[in-house]
Amino acid sequence: MSARLHAIGQARIEAEPAFLHDLGLVESHAWALLESGATDRRSPCHAPSVATLSDDGPQVRTVTLRHVDRVSAALRFNADARGGLVNQLMADPRAAVHMYHAAQKTQLRLRTQAMLHRSDALALATWQATDPSAKRCYLVPPPGSPAGAPASGLPTALERRRPRDDESDAGFVHFCVVELKIAAIEWLHLHAIHKRRARFELREGRWQGTWLTP
Numbered sequence: 001m002s003a004r005l006h007a008i009g010q011a012r013i014e015a016e017p018a019f020l021h022d023l024g025l026v027e028s029h030a031w032a033l034l035e036s037g038a039t040d041r042r043s044p045c046h047a048p049s050v051a052t053l054s055d056d057g058p059q060v061r062t063v064t065l066r067h068v069d070r071v072s073a074a075l076r077f078n079a080d081a082r083g084g085l086v087n088q089l090m091a092d093p094r095a096a097v098h099m100y101h102a103a104q105k106t107q108l109r110l111r112t113q114a115m116l117h118r119s120d121a122l123a124l125a126t127w128q129a130t131d132p133s134a135k136r137c138y139l140v141p142p143p144g145s146p147a148g149a150p151a152s153g154l155p156t157a158l159e160r161r162r163p164r165d166d167e168s169d170a171g172f173v174h175f176c177v178v179e180l181k182i183a184a185i186e187w188l189h190l191h192a193i194h195k196r197r198a199r200f201e202l203r204e205g206r207w208q209g210t211w212l213t214p
């Protein structure tokens with residue numbers, strides 16, 4: 001990212017990001033952060049929060065970002081189809097996504113619409129590419145159901161070892177790829193000196209950006 005040197009008082013010299021004055025660069029910055037969430041396990045964007053609507057009001061939880069595609073404006077993560085998250089999206093596909101990258105001093109908020117993939121080609125391909133120890137998570141009783149005692153929910157035999165494919169494949173019936181189609185991205189950069197906010201909305205296939213007051 002290109003930068004101009006920016007003098008702060010006499011003592012401190014800071015790099016001023018070029019995106020402070022360029023909406024196109026802001027859009028690229030937002031997508032770069034999003035994409036890092038799918039490709040870099042150490043990125044804070046790897047574990048965004050996803051909010052849904054339920055009969056009890058809004059619900060929010062952490063998920064693990066698996067895939068981000070700028071061209072189709074979509075992101076993906078995996079979930080248990082029996083859990084509150086998927087059930088809430090079946091009732092109302094609207095979802096909000098939040099992530100904060102502290103080193104980049106940037107918050108992203110996404111407005112999205114969910115498409116749920118169960119037992120389709122995408123779900124099968126994703127399942128086949130999933131590590132057996134992660135597949136194991138789909139062998140538990142329904143997530144959120146009473147456990148009666150402290151428990152992982154895993155079959156005892158699989159608590160401490162990787163399942164074989166034939167053991168973990170029983171979980172596929174509960175496996176859901178959640179695809180969130182991104183309709184709007186709100187980007188907020190809160191630096192001590194310079195602050196900016198911008199929104200990008202997908203209208204008739206084109207992203208339209210606008211600066212906002214932070």
Ligand SMILES: Cc1cc2nc3c(=O)[nH]c(=O)nc-3n(C[C@H](O)[C@H](O)[C@H](O)COP(=O)(O)O)c2cc1C
Nearest residue numbers: 047061062063064077078079080083084085143144
């Ligand atoms: C670091 C982290 C990553 C997580 N990743 C996922 C995920 O990718 N998919 C998922 O369904 N739950 C994930 N969870 C668990 C959810 O936060 C949540 O507990 C679970 O989805 C049940 O929530 P629900 O009752 O709203 O369905 C993750 C939790 C943590 C702490």
